[in-house]
Amino acid sequence: MNLVKYLFSVLIAKRIVATVSALLVIAIGCGAGIWQLSRANTKIALAANLLAKQQMPILQANTGTWTLEEASQRRMIARGQYIPNAAIWLDNRPRPIPPEGSNASQSGFYLMMPMKLEASNDILWINRGWAPRNNQNRETLPLVKTPLGVVNVEGIVFAHPGKVYELGVSKPAIDEGKPRIEQNFDLAGEAKLRGWSQSPYILREVDAGVDDGLLREWAPLTTGVDRHYAYAFQWFALATCGFLFWLITGLRQHRRQNLNGDQG
DSSP states (O other): OOHHHHHIIIIIITOHHHHHHHHHHHHHHHHHHHHHHHHHHHHHHHHHHHHHHHTSOOEETTSOOOOHHHHTTOEEEEEEEEOGGGOEEEEEEEOSSOOTTOOSOOEEEEEEEEEEETTSSEEEEEEEEEEEOOSSOTTOOOOOOOOOSOEEEEEEEESOSOOOOOSSOOOOOOOTTSOEEESSOOHHHHHHHHTOEEEEEEEEEOOOSOOSSOBOOOOOTTTTHHHHHHHHHHHHHHHHHHHHHHHHHHHHHHHHHHHHHHHO
16 A cells, blocks of 8 residues: 555545545634735735825815725825814724834824815815723813914825724704714715715814814825734644544544554
8 A cells, every 4th residue: 555545545545524524624724814914915005005106296185176986095285264063073983003112003083174275165074183082081182273364284184083883874954052973974875964065075184283182193005904914923833733633533533543553
């Protein structure tokens, strides 16, 4: 009997259930590991694309009508006046970059505020930044400063400020005397709700040293890549352990059978 037939008989033919179980573990481990590597590569590619777009000339919101496709992920400067009473506080948003020395995420808000562009009737929504939530009273909003006059805001264009899981569909009612706290931001819904002519994107403000009570230390798109690599290693290690367990137990079982046969 040649070596291949011998190993097939010892490790597979006589251990069908163990072999199928091992193949299942190996397939799951390898599949999950490859998926984690794919997630990491996707984040790296997105970050590279974002960096390339940010090297392009800065767009001017007041001098052109830009589509989302043209402006997405590019730098833009907008000049106009905020409309504070129409602000929306997006809840359940972790601090983009945790404080130094801390791994725990801190819950808070993104402050979405509309800006009426100068010399235009168009509205541009600005993600002004992040502020911590009051843990004792959810509806006690952070104190932030909003300039009353015309200001220049520089930022990066995005389709939306990011989404979180939400049960049901929110149907906000306009109440000028009460701040709006929402889970997600619906750009088209806001235009319909108020009858505004809006830009088809939002502008995420970059940190310009403005002391207004908001943080704008945005996490890079590559955040979590190391974690994906660590998860991939764990899944591949599981697949390797499954294979080694199947191989070693098979050889031990065969050795015991040979010893028992010799004694007989």
